[in-house]
Every structure is written in structure tokens, then in C-alpha cells.
Amino acid sequence: MSFPRHLARPIGLLLGLGLLAGVVVGGMAFPITAGLGLIASDTGDSVNTVSADLVDGPLPQTTTVTDSAGAPIARFFEQNQNRRSVTAAEISPAMKAAIVAVEDRRFYQHQGVDWQGTLRALAANSASGEIQQGASTLTQQYVKNYMLYVAAETETERLKATEQTPARKLKEAQIALQMEQSLPKDEILTRYLNIVSFGNGAAGIASAARLYFNTTPDKLTVPQAALLAGMVNSTSAFDPVRHPQAALERRNIVIQQMRDQQMIDEAQAQAALATPLGVAEPLVPQPNGCNGAGDAGFFCKYVVEYLTEAGFSLEQLNRGGYTIKSTLDRNVLQQMKAALDAEVPPKQPNVANVMSVVAPGQEKHRVLGMASSRTFGLDAEELETSYGLPYExxxxxxxxxxxxxxxxxxxxxxxxxxxxxxxxxxxxxxxxxxxxxxxxxxxxxxxxxxxxxxxxxxxxxxxxxxxxxxxxxxxxxxxxxxxxxxxxxxxxxxxxxxxxxxxxxxxxxxxxxxxxxxxxxxxxxxxxxxxxxxxxxxxxxxxxxxxxxxxxxxxxxxxxxxxxxxxxxxxxxxxxxxxxxxxxxxxxxxxxxxxxxxxxxxxxxxxxxxxxxxxxxxxxxxxxxxxxxxxxxxxxxxxxxxxxxxxxxxxxxxxxxxxxxxxxxxxxxxxxxxxxxxxLASQPVLPLPPVEDRYLEGGAESRVPDVIGDPENEAREELEEAGWAVSVRSVDNAAERGTVVGQNPNGSALPGETIELSVSSGTVPPPPAAPGEDDDGDDGDGDGDDGGDGDDDG
CATH class of the missing domain: 3.40.710.10 (DD-peptidase/beta-lactamase superfamily)
Incomplete structure (x- = not known):
């Protein structure tokens, strides 16, 4: 077999990869041991140690915080990694067909590496002097994306995950071959659709379906699926918002390929080609973090700080895919926010009105809501704030x-x-x-x-x-x-x-x-x-x-x-x-x-x-x-x-x-x-709890004997024996001279306090003066205040 001179080098590399992989190329079987060690991974993994286990961990997934009824409040994810993984059954057949048609038409025939496709791509690319055809299978692309978005922890590792070197290609090929031996095709395809980026911050098919069409991946139609599949090649060049014509042309190519590969018939193809792009206007993004929580922003931030103190890291929240059901009661929040704003408008300069509501309980105190008249946000010119006013x-x-x-x-x-x-x-x-x-x-x-x-x-x-x-x-x-x-x-x-x-x-x-x-x-x-x-x-x-x-x-x-x-x-x-x-x-x-x-x-x-x-x-x-x-x-x-x-x-x-x-x-x-x-309009009216006598009248140490009606000497003796200091003042009274007619305090007193006894002089007081006009200027309400609440704290 002889090859043109301009194809000799790329095909030599392909044969080297084939030797290392132990696969059949052009009808010739190569032993897997041949050539091992010729190429080593730049990341430190030798060819012998590369394993599919490297790409078997969980994907970064979006964490969702919900209210007490389960409705989302906010989502947390790493930059451009807004992802919710779905199962194969949650992805429409049209989406699976579209991605296979445009990215890996021999997906169901190859074993992880498409050697025929690789030969064809090498020939085309070498003939043109530029990259015109891709050679990676969906399985290999999954490996590359996993290394980029999951395994890489530093910028250096991310660069190595995408660099164009034989070592990286060999590593991807080996892992892809191992994956195909242990996982069914549908599982590999689902993993790919869950990890790949669709642009505008949408990672994975679930986020993309929501962002571009405000739907779920199981409901994606042929034209919708074709648009998304076409974007994978270049999310920037085929962005339907910035470049709608390019996106339309790319979508139509995918539809035609689906027809040519007999995934859809001619009538379905023509109907799909005649369908407008249909992208949501505006797109339906999912804001990252508490800034997208609206009036629940302060509560959302409290959730994050509470979990951080409980041992959760921000990385866990941004990658873990948790569902955090909170205690937030939407009705409480709405009524609270309305009342706060009614008293102090959100843009009232220099004044904040803040409130929090907690539900009592013997085993848990649930925060039902918190809010501020100030709008939660980062725009200081609009008087927004992200400081935790209702809890700091x-x-x-x-x-x-x-x-x-x-x-x-x-x-x-x-x-x-x-x-x-x-x-x-x-x-x-x-x-x-x-x-x-x-x-x-x-x-x-x-x-x-x-x-x-x-x-x-x-x-x-x-x-x-x-x-x-x-x-x-x-x-x-x-x-x-x-x-x-x-x-x-x-x-x-x-x-x-x-x-x-x-x-x-x-x-x-x-x-x-x-x-x-x-x-x-x-x-x-x-x-x-x-x-x-x-x-x-x-x-x-x-x-x-x-x-x-x-x-x-x-x-x-x-x-x-x-x-x-x-x-x-x-x-x-x-x-x-x-x-x-x-x-x-x-x-x-x-x-x-x-x-x-x-x-x-x-x-x-x-x-x-x-x-x-x-x-x-x-x-x-x-x-x-x-x-x-x-x-x-x-x-x-x-x-x-x-x-x-x-x-x-x-x-x-x-x-x-x-x-x-x-x-x-x-x-x-x-x-x-x-x-x-x-x-509380629909809540039952509940009474206050009963009060024990000890806390109503005080403990024994504060009880003062009642000596009213006793002779002065007996009253003094009884009080002093009980540990109270006594003072006496004489008052005009009809009672027998020397009789106690009043004591202050009576019932209970501060320990060490002096009990003042009012002792009768035996003299009847003179009659009161004739009634006259009350001209003291009092407003008659008895509170003596100035219309305030009596809390001038001096």
C-alpha cells in the first residue's frame, strides 16, 4: 500500500494510534502492545495507566434553592456550567438523532474511535491545509469535555485538556475505547448531551432547552433539536441571537443530514426546514446566585451563609447539584415586602425598613421570611444593596x-x-x-x-x-x-x-x-x-x-x-x-x-x-x-x-x-x-399561655407579708423578721391611731427594698374642696406623652 506524500505523515500518526489502541485499520490487526511507550501523556499518565475511571465521576451540576412549596428561588453553578443532568428517557429522540447525524454518523457502528472517519478527516484536512472535518467521535468528545469541565482544576490543566497534541488524542482514544466496552451507547450519548456546552452559559441539554426554547429536553422538536445540535460545532458562530442567519443555515444542514441518514422522512424534513428558528425572545436564562432571587435575595444570601457556617463550601454549592428546600413562605414574603415598601419606599434616601419572621417550635425555629424596603442587588446608583440588612x-x-x-x-x-x-x-x-x-x-x-x-x-x-x-x-x-x-x-x-x-x-x-x-x-x-x-x-x-x-x-x-x-x-x-x-x-x-x-x-x-x-x-x-x-x-x-x-x-x-x-x-x-x-386573617385566634403563680406574684424571696390592718409594732416586727427594712409615715385616717392603713410596695418587692408603712394618725381628714373647673390643659388620655410611643431612651 502506498500513500501520496502529503498524506504520509498524518496517516503514519493514525497507524501509530492504531498500534497503540490494538484495533483494526484498513483490514489489518495491530497488537495492542506494539509501540507502547512511544507517546506519553503530558499530564503525567503513561499510556499503560490511562483508564476510563478518569471520566466516571459526577458532572458539575446546578444547585437549586426552593421555597417551602418547592418553587425555585435561586440557582448556583460555576461560570458557564449551568447544568441539570437528565436521563436518556428525558431526552427527545429528535435530539439524539440530530446530534448523531451532525457530529458522529457512525456512532452506533464504531467502538469509541471511528478509524474510517479519522482517515477520511485526515485526508480532507491535509489536502486543504486546514481543519475541514473533525475526527473525534461523540465518545471522544465526551472525554475531552469531561477533562475540560470536570477533571481540570487549574487553568494549566484546562489548557492541556484542549491542546492539539498526539498525547492528548491518544489518551482520549484509549479512554473512549474503554468506555465503549463498559457502557451502552445510549448511556454514552446521554452523558455527552449532559456535558456539552450550547453557548450563552447553557451547559447540557436541559439548560439549553430552557434557555433557547423555554422547554424541557424531552419535548424538543426536530427543528429545535437540529438548531442545538448544529451549535455544538461553534457556539459563537452559530449563536441564533447574534447570528440568526448562520444559525438557520447550520440548522438546515443538520435537518438535511437527518433526512439523508434516514432518521426522518422527506415530509418531516420539509416541514422542519420551513419552521422559523423559534428562539425565545428574550432568551430564558437562569441567573447565577442570589441576584436572580428577586425579593427573596436577602433570604437567599442568608441560606448561603447559614450553609457555609454548617460546613458547606461554595464549590459544593456551585457543583453539587443539590436541591435545597428552604423554609421560605412566599405568602409571608409578599405580605412583608408590601408592608415594608408601603411605609418606606425602596428608593427613599438614607432610610431602610427591615423585617424578619420566624415560626416558633420546640424542635425547630423556621425562618418564614425576611426582607427590606431596599431592593436586593448590586446597583448602588439605584439604591440597591446586597448587605444582609434583615439578619446582620x-x-x-x-x-x-x-x-x-x-x-x-x-x-x-x-x-x-x-x-x-x-x-x-x-x-x-x-x-x-x-x-x-x-x-x-x-x-x-x-x-x-x-x-x-x-x-x-x-x-x-x-x-x-x-x-x-x-x-x-x-x-x-x-x-x-x-x-x-x-x-x-x-x-x-x-x-x-x-x-x-x-x-x-x-x-x-x-x-x-x-x-x-x-x-x-x-x-x-x-x-x-x-x-x-x-x-x-x-x-x-x-x-x-x-x-x-x-x-x-x-x-x-x-x-x-x-x-x-x-x-x-x-x-x-x-x-x-x-x-x-x-x-x-x-x-x-x-x-x-x-x-x-x-x-x-x-x-x-x-x-x-x-x-x-x-x-x-x-x-x-x-x-x-x-x-x-x-x-x-x-x-x-x-x-x-x-x-x-x-x-x-x-x-x-x-x-x-x-x-x-x-x-x-x-x-x-x-x-x-x-x-x-x-x-393571620385565616389563622385561628389562640390565647396567651397561663401564668404560674410563682411568675405572677413572684417567688418567696420577693413576697412581702400583708400587714395592712395590723398595729404598727406588730407590722414592723413581722416585716423585719421576713428580712425587710421598714419605714413609717403618718397619714390622716379614720382608723384607730397606730393602725397600718397602707404599705408600699405590697405583694412583692425587690430583695433589700424598704417597705414603707402608712400608719393612721386617728384623725379624720377634712372634706374635699368644692368642685371647680379642670383647667390643667391635659388632653384627657392620661398618657402625658407627645403623641409618640413613650420610648425616648434618653
Whole structure:
């Protein structure tokens, strides 16, 4: 046999490959051992060690995050590797036929390497001096694509996977031959269609069918399949969007080849040739990551960060093909977003309104939704942000919502929710509320209050002086610890920022607050996560059981097998009775006299709930935490600029101003009720839990004997024997002289507190003066405030 001189070199190489492969070329059998070692792989694999196992691993696949109903929220994949592998049964016969017709017409005859086709291609290419015909089979192309997209981990390896060298060709041929011995043809064809790129970021036939035709691969028609098969040769040259005429001509060639190879008849061919390209306008891409999640963007980002902390790597998420079913309730998200935007439009300068909702539970706290008035995205000029506003700590704090932690600590130390708190007047100088140098600072109230209020009424009306006074009894460190236990976990991990330098220190907020005995903690000056604040309500609603606010319902791998997620275990952080008592103690905020009453009245709220408003000093932020047995939600409205200013909230959207007047009972509470009222409309009205007597009236250590009606000496003796200090004042009263006619406090008191006895003088007081006109200018509502919520935290 003799060959023309210009074909001698390429055919010599072909014969060398044939010798190494041990196949029949031109009717001559060559032993597989002949010539071994003549060519070695540049990647370090000798010819003897090359194995089909190199291409037998899983393909990179797209991970899908869904909502609680299973509808997709977002997808994660490596660049240009948006792939969902499908089975052979999920690919239309037309698609299989089209790719075989144009890329490897002898696919069902050869054994992995088409030696006849290779000879023909070598001759054609050598005669023309350029590449006119390809020689690789679909099996070989699969090997090359696998080496490029899966096996290669570095840019160097990716370059080697596509370089035109005899070593690489030999390696592909050997692996292809081995694959054909172990896998059926249909499996190889399916693997190829799952891995090959179809351009515009579509990897694999499932992504391509969706991108170009908004369909699934099992429904691809002959003209659609022919278009996609034709693009494999050059996804750029035959891009139907950029080059529709070239794509049409290429598609028609594929149709004609399908006809010539008797895959379709003449009538089918003519019908397909007459069909327009039919590409979707615009294309139907699948955005990569949370930027394609819309209003669920913040929730999506929280899912990623939550899984990262649980041990998942970004590479796993981008390649693993997981289905992550989240806890997101679309209805919750929609109602929440509508309420947030109604109060603060997305493009309102410098103001953000953020909210998170968590479902209580003894075994899991599910995050039902989180959102912001700010649009999730990367376009700063459009006031978009990708910062985790609904779950990252807000530096401006939550104001008097933190009084919850002081109250809970007081209950744990023996008080009950009926305890009568002392309410010092505005300007009270507490020995623990100082300027840092030991000098007491005056504590301000917003409005006038009775000198004593029950703990329940104090939480509803929110006098600052009462809770600073209560904190003198509880101590600051236990209050901080209570906050962390109930759900404010980031306080124990977020570095404290030095106010002098503005730089983070090596100690946490909780550590510094306790070490410096910062009594302002009860007034909510610490950076606060809205999600964690919402989870505090879920903890109390769960009878004192804290669980991490989880966005994950389940995870399955690409084969549908469950994948475990490492989550922090639930903890019983306070006694169930204490938690139930706090649920009740917070049950008056929406009632007349409570700081959220106005917002509740605007929506006609008529079910039991627990709530607490908060406003920070200078009105730079305001907050509301509210919860019912079914769900807990928290809202913070704040100036999110780099140099926050006070916010004014005088009708319309809040805006930065010189002297603020925003309160937790305004925009935050209005957002909460605007979200919850429609969400709960179809939910049953559930009562608040009963309160144990211990947490209603206090423990034995706080009980004060009732001595009213006793002689002064006997009353003093009984109280002192019970460990109480006693003071006496004389009052005009008709009772026998020396009889105790009043005591303050009565029922329970702070340990160490002095009990004041009112002892009768035996003198009847004079009759009251004649009635006169009330001209004190009071508005008659008894709250003495200025229309706010009583949370000016001084």
C-alpha cells in the first residue's frame, strides 16, 4: 500500500494510534502492545495507566434553592456550567438523532474511535491545509469535555485538556475505547448531551432547552433539536441571537443530514426546514446566585451563609447539584415586602425598613421570611444593596425592646409580672447609669408616669427610669447574658467597636458591656440583628426553647438522597413558666395605653399578642418586636447611611432630619401590623399561655407579708423578721391611731427594698374642696406623652 506524500505523515500518526489502541485499520490487526511507550501523556499518565475511571465521576451540576412549596428561588453553578443532568428517557429522540447525524454518523457502528472517519478527516484536512472535518467521535468528545469541565482544576490543566497534541488524542482514544466496552451507547450519548456546552452559559441539554426554547429536553422538536445540535460545532458562530442567519443555515444542514441518514422522512424534513428558528425572545436564562432571587435575595444570601457556617463550601454549592428546600413562605414574603415598601419606599434616601419572621417550635425555629424596603442587588446608583440588612446586626440598635431582657432577668431573680416597679421621675440619676467616669447621668422619660407600675404595665408604657432602676437590682451582666440566651447570639461574637477610634476591639459586645457595667444596655443601644430579635419572640413563644433561626427544611443530592445539615441544637434557655410569664407581660402593648396601640387600631387588630416597641437616643432608629403563637416578627427602621441622622416620621415616609420624632410605635409597628393582619386573617385566634403563680406574684424571696390592718409594732416586727427594712409615715385616717392603713410596695418587692408603712394618725381628714373647673390643659388620655410611643431612651 502506498500513500501520496502529503498524506504520509498524518496517516503514519493514525497507524501509530492504531498500534497503540490494538484495533483494526484498513483490514489489518495491530497488537495492542506494539509501540507502547512511544507517546506519553503530558499530564503525567503513561499510556499503560490511562483508564476510563478518569471520566466516571459526577458532572458539575446546578444547585437549586426552593421555597417551602418547592418553587425555585435561586440557582448556583460555576461560570458557564449551568447544568441539570437528565436521563436518556428525558431526552427527545429528535435530539439524539440530530446530534448523531451532525457530529458522529457512525456512532452506533464504531467502538469509541471511528478509524474510517479519522482517515477520511485526515485526508480532507491535509489536502486543504486546514481543519475541514473533525475526527473525534461523540465518545471522544465526551472525554475531552469531561477533562475540560470536570477533571481540570487549574487553568494549566484546562489548557492541556484542549491542546492539539498526539498525547492528548491518544489518551482520549484509549479512554473512549474503554468506555465503549463498559457502557451502552445510549448511556454514552446521554452523558455527552449532559456535558456539552450550547453557548450563552447553557451547559447540557436541559439548560439549553430552557434557555433557547423555554422547554424541557424531552419535548424538543426536530427543528429545535437540529438548531442545538448544529451549535455544538461553534457556539459563537452559530449563536441564533447574534447570528440568526448562520444559525438557520447550520440548522438546515443538520435537518438535511437527518433526512439523508434516514432518521426522518422527506415530509418531516420539509416541514422542519420551513419552521422559523423559534428562539425565545428574550432568551430564558437562569441567573447565577442570589441576584436572580428577586425579593427573596436577602433570604437567599442568608441560606448561603447559614450553609457555609454548617460546613458547606461554595464549590459544593456551585457543583453539587443539590436541591435545597428552604423554609421560605412566599405568602409571608409578599405580605412583608408590601408592608415594608408601603411605609418606606425602596428608593427613599438614607432610610431602610427591615423585617424578619420566624415560626416558633420546640424542635425547630423556621425562618418564614425576611426582607427590606431596599431592593436586593448590586446597583448602588439605584439604591440597591446586597448587605444582609434583615439578619446582620444594625449598628443603631433596637431601643427599649431590650427592656424585655431586664424584665426576664428580674423574673429569674424572683419577681413576678405583677410586681410594682418604682418609676422615678424623668431626670433620675442612677448610680449605675454614668458617663464612664463615675458621674451619674440623668435618665429621661417621654411623658409622665405613675410613681409605681406593674412590670406588665411598665413594659407596655416603657418608662426608661423604671428599667434603669430595675437594672440596679438585676445587675447589668445577668441582663446581657439573658439577651444572649434568648436569642441575641451575635452580641457574644460581634467585636465591640471602640467609640474613640471607631475600630473593632478583640472583645465582643457582650464582654465589654458586662465588664464596663454599661447600664444603657437595657435601653437598646447595642447593634441588633432583626432576625435574632425575631427569634427572641420565637424562643419565648416556644416556652423558653431557643433554636437557631433555620432557613433549611431539607437538602437532597443530585440523586435524590438526603444530605444532613449540621445545625446548632435547640436549648431550654429559661424555665417554661418564665417564658410564658414574659409572653403575658408583653401582652398589653397593643391595648389602649400601650405604645403600639395606635398602630394596632389602624388595622383593627383584635387578637391576643405580645409586643414591645423601642426607639434609640436621638431617634436614629426605631424597632418593634411582636409575636403570636404562630409566628414572631421584628422590624427596625433606621438611617442606613454612613453618617446616620435622626429620622422624622410625621406622616408619609420617614426621612433624615435635624431633630427626629420616629418611635417604635410608628413605622416599625405599622409595618408589623400591616404584615401580620393579612397573614393571620385565616389563622385561628389562640390565647396567651397561663401564668404560674410563682411568675405572677413572684417567688418567696420577693413576697412581702400583708400587714395592712395590723398595729404598727406588730407590722414592723413581722416585716423585719421576713428580712425587710421598714419605714413609717403618718397619714390622716379614720382608723384607730397606730393602725397600718397602707404599705408600699405590697405583694412583692425587690430583695433589700424598704417597705414603707402608712400608719393612721386617728384623725379624720377634712372634706374635699368644692368642685371647680379642670383647667390643667391635659388632653384627657392620661398618657402625658407627645403623641409618640413613650420610648425616648434618653
Amino acid at each position: 446586626p444594625v449598628n443603631l440598635g433596637a431601643g427599649s425592646v431590650y427592656k424585655i431582657f431586664t424584665a426576664a432577668t428580674a423574673l429569674e431573680k424572683g419577681l413576678g409580672i405583677n410586681y410594682q416597679l418604682t418609676v422615678p421621675p424623668s431626670g433620675y440619676a442612677s448610680p449605675i447609669y454614668t458617663d464612664g467616669g463615675g458621674r451619674p447621668l440623668p435618665v429621661a422619660n417621654s411623658g409622665d408616669y405613675a410613681p409605681r407600675l406593674s412590670l406588665t404595665d411598665a413594659l407596655a408604657q416603657s418608662p426608661n427610669t423604671a428599667f434603669i432602676k430595675l437594672e440596679e437590682f438585676t445587675g447589668v451582666p445577668p441582663v446581657v447574658d439573658m439577651a444572649v440566651r434568648l436569642g441575641m447570639r451575635s452580641l457574644a461574637t460581634t467585636p465591640f467597636v471602640d467609640p474613640g477610634t471607631g475600630r473593632p476591639t478583640d472583645r465582643s459586645i457582650a464582654e465589654v458591656t458586662k465588664a464596663q457595667n454599661l447600664a444603657s444596655f437595657t435601653l437598646g443601644v447595642s447593634p441588633t440583628s432583626v432576625l435574632e430579635l425575631s427569634n427572641v419572640g420565637a424562643t419565648l413563644s416556644s416556652h423558653g426553647t431557643w433554636c437557631p433561626p433555620s432557613p433549611i427544611e431539607s437538602i437532597t443530592d443530585s440523586e435524590g438522597n438526603p444530605v444532613p445539615v449540621t445545625e446548632a441544637p435547640c436549648e431550654q434557655v429559661v424555665e417554661p413558666g418564665l417564658a410564658d410569664a414574659m409572653v403575658n407581660a408583653l401582652g398589653k402593648d397593643e391595648l389602649p395605653g400601650g405604645t403600639a396601640a395606635r398602630a394596632a387600631g389602624e388595622v383593627g387588630w383584635n387578637r391576643p399578642m405580645s409586643g414591645k416597641t423601642g426607639t434609640t437616643q436621638q431617634h436614629k432608629s426605631a424597632a418593634f418586636l411582636g409575636f403570636v403563637p404562630q409566628m414572631s416578627g421584628a422590624v427596625i427602621t433606621f438611617d442606613n447611611s454612613r453618617a446616620p441622622r435622626p429620622l422624622c416620621d410625621s406622616g408619609g415616609a420617614p426621612f433624615p432630619c435635624r431633630s427626629g420624632n420616629i418611635f417604635g410605635g410608628k413605622t416599625p409597628a405599622e409595618t408589623w401590623f400591616g404584615t401580620m393582619q393579612p397573614l
